[in-house]
Amino acid sequence: GQNIDQPTEMTATEGAIVQINCTYQTSGFNGLFWYQQHAGEAPTFLSYNVLDGLEEKGRFSSFLSRSKGYSYLLLKELQMKDSASYLCAVRGALDSWGKLQFGAGTQVVVTP
């Protein structure tokens, strides 16, 4: 079956670093995405990995290991506005539509 697992909630203080792990088991793999979603709003794209390794974009970095079915999103220098749900999504078997399967999301709470 298909499964994407990520922790339910994480709490960290302003200025700290938080790492959100995501493990996946899907039929085929054609890329992994991280999205940020604030309550009541639509997800916004953060990062994309298709090859093994680390992708860095400012305060956010994402890592992928395809052999382990594992990814993490690293948030550095946390700010209060980073309090949100972070969704891991996998694009499975190669197709022309690009369907994504989402994990349940990790609620990150940033405290002062």
Place this chain on the structure above:
Amino acid sequence: GAVVSQHPSWVICKSGTSVKIECRSLDFQATTMFWYRQFPKQSLMLMATSNEGSKATYEQGVEKDKFLINHASLTLSTLTVTSAHPEDSSFYICSARDLTRDRAIRGSTDTQYFGPGTRLTVL
């Protein structure tokens, strides 16, 4: 670029009525649009995939006669929830991608762009 809008942003209706939600790509042509449903504190569940000019493909367990999807143009897809019931109350989100653009751009992330969502409450 890559802005997707949804209308309405929220709607309250009586049980048994039908509700139409529009999803528009404002600055690109969306060859493919996706419709998701999200219950509180849960993840996005894909309902269906629609390609312009063809019938939508529904995910397992989603009733196609209840959730009517029309993707009549490259910038507009509609989701109609027919004979809505309280259990249909949810946050409905659409996303769009421009397959032509994605394939033409080297290193493109081939990502989906999400609309702001529609909160449906059925009384």
